[in-house]
Amino acid sequence: xxxAKFAYAAPSSxxxxxxxxxxxxxxxxxxGHSLLPLMKLRLAQPKLLVDIGRIPGLNYIxxxxxxxxxxxxxxxxxxxxxxxxxxxxxxxxxxAHEVGDPQVRAKGTLAGSLAHADPAGxxxxxxxxxxxxxxxxxxxxxxDINLDGFFVDMLTTQLQEREIIREVRxxxxxxxxxxxxxxxxxxxxHYALTxxxxxxSLSSGTISAVRIAVxxxxxxxxxxxxxxxxxxxxxxxxxxxxxxxxxxxxxVDVQGDIHAGPEYRAHLARVFTRRAVLLxxxxxxxx
Amino acid sequence: MAQTETRxxxxxxxxxxxxxxxxxxxxxxxxxxxxxIREQLxxxxxxxxCDTSQCGACTILLDGTAVKSCTILAVQAEGANIKxxxxxxxxxxxxxxxxxxxxxxxxxxxxxxxxxMVIAIDQLLRDNANPxxxxxxxxxxxxxxxxxxxxxxxxxxxxxxxxxxxEEPFEKPDLAMAAAGGx
Numbered sequence: 001x002x003x004a005k006f007a008y009a010a011p012s013s014x015x016x017x018x019x020x021x022x023x024x025x026x027x028x029x030x031x032g033h034s035l036l037p038l039m040k041l042r043l044a045q046p047k048l049l050v051d052i053g054r055i056p057g058l059n060y061i062x063x064x065x066x067x068x069x070x071x072x073x074x075x076x077x078x079x080x081x082x083x084x085x086x087x088x089x090x091x092x093x094x095x096a097h098e099v100g101d102p103q104v105r106a107k108g109t110l111a112g113s114l115a116h117a118d119p120a121g122x123x124x125x126x127x128x129x130x131x132x133x134x135x136x137x138x139x140x141x142x143x144d145i146n147l148d149g150f151f152v153d154m155l156t157t158q159l160q161e162r163e164i165i166r167e168v169r170x171x172x173x174x175x176x177x178x179x180x181x182x183x184x185x186x187x188x189x190h191y192a193l194t195x196x197x198x199x200x201s202l203s204s205g206t207i208s209a210v211r212i213a214v215x216x217x218x219x220x221x222x223x224x225x226x227x228x229x230x231x232x233x234x235x236x237x238x239x240x241x242x243x244x245x246x247x248x249x250x251x252v253d254v255q256g257d258i259h260a261g262p263e264y265r266a267h268l269a270r271v272f273t274r275r276a277v278l279l280x281x282x283x284x285x286x287x
Numbered sequence: 288m289a290q291t292e293t294r295x296x297x298x299x300x301x302x303x304x305x306x307x308x309x310x311x312x313x314x315x316x317x318x319x320x321x322x323x324i325r326e327q328l329x330x331x332x333x334x335x336x337c338d339t340s341q342c343g344a345c346t347i348l349l350d351g352t353a354v355k356s357c358t359i360l361a362v363q364a365e366g367a368n369i370k371x372x373x374x375x376x377x378x379x380x381x382x383x384x385x386x387x388x389x390x391x392x393x394x395x396x397x398x399x400x401x402x403x404m405v406i407a408i409d410q411l412l413r414d415n416a417n418p419x420x421x422x423x424x425x426x427x428x429x430x431x432x433x434x435x436x437x438x439x440x441x442x443x444x445x446x447x448x449x450x451x452x453x454e455e456p457f458e459k460p461d462l463a464m465a466a467a468g469g470x
């Protein structure tokens with residue numbers, strides 16, 4: 001399968017890349033593991049590919065203040081292998097390990113996955129649970145976009161036509177907290193039918209703070225704020241958590257396909273949210 | 288080294304090193320790396336199975352890392368160092384320890400997935416020299432065998448690990464004897 005014809009440019013800086021995006025039929029290419037499959041199926045037919053993969057110095061992962069700064073070209077494999085990630089946000093490494101398969105993880109990038117905003121992508125849930133911002137570069141310079149609100153709809157983000165993600169900035173996991181990313185995947189594609197990331201802090205055995213985000217269920221990844229509120233102050237036990245996660249898919253336009261209908265997906269969301277919260281609580285150190 | 292071009296799709300020159308040899312060819316931007324390797328370089332050991340980045344038959348090493356060449360453009364590989372299955376046995380035809388393990392453990396049936404399996408296992412064993420059986424199975428997530436011959440592929444990977452760690456001879460003694468004509 002071949003993509004439709006297109007022209008190809010490999011700029012040597014992000015500024016040059018932003019300039020090339022003046023063409024309204026241009027698309028940014030990084031790892032290409034979301035875009036090229038769509039192009040091979042002719043679901044996407046850009047006239048120009050702007051390959052940012054040759055721009056030097058964009059695959060860094062480092063701590064800056066209380067955040068992880070992850071460059072546009074850092075792959076899932078880079079994240080999995082990064083000691084900085086393991087020490088400061090281990091749930092990100094855990095989730096990166098869940099994406100696709102080893103070969104896919106060697107090419108796919110975190111920033112590309114977030115820009116693509118696949119409703120069944122793994123990392124959107126994890127970045128929403130951690131919180132942080134997207135640093136985008138466009139014709140009028142750089143801006144930071146809060147991750148809350150970054151995902152607008154299916155395959156749609158707040159990025160403007162000519163903006164490129166330069167860096168993903170994620171809050172470190174709070175000291176003493178526990179976190180988990182659990183998913184129920186479609187066995188061939190490994191996309192999440194439901195994926196849940198939970199980050200839990202405990203105080204004397206009760207949940208003092210919690211962030212939960214869900215992917216694969218609605219048209220975009222989302223924070224389950226109603227569940228978060230219901231969990232605070234509750235004991236981290238099966239019964240209390242089971243009751244609190246009930247509304248996880250309420251108000252969400254739950255998607256259905258041949259692999260899982262909406263009712264089943266909503267059920268999976270409740271089951272996996274419960275399991276993720278309990279596992280995160282188990283990993284937390286009670287203060 | 289920036290290559291820039293405006294709207295008109297044209298040809299690009301791609302220069303790569305494959306199995307230690309330099310190659311340079313003209314390609315359309317939409318040429319996929321797997322077809323570049325198979326049809327323009329004539330190295331047909333790299334297979335096209337699903338063509339949708341699921342089956343792993345097209346796995347190669349790109350700058351030392353296992354990737355699926357059906358989901359990479361040839362132009363993205365400009366300047367890269369590539370290793371395909373043809374680069375695994377040595378110049379005298381002596382098999383790579385992973386290939387030897389496949390031979391001994393009956394790790395292939397039809398053989399279609401084997402090049403991708405060997406290269407995925409090469410990556411797996413470089414990442415984790417002493418994997419458990421579960422880690423081998425997880426590490427082969429990206430490779431499908433249409434004969435469903437997974438048991439012996441996993442056995443081959445574990446045997447290859449032992450050979451590479453020096454815990455098992457390169458050649459099983461009974462096979463060495465058979466090759467020498469003794470019974």
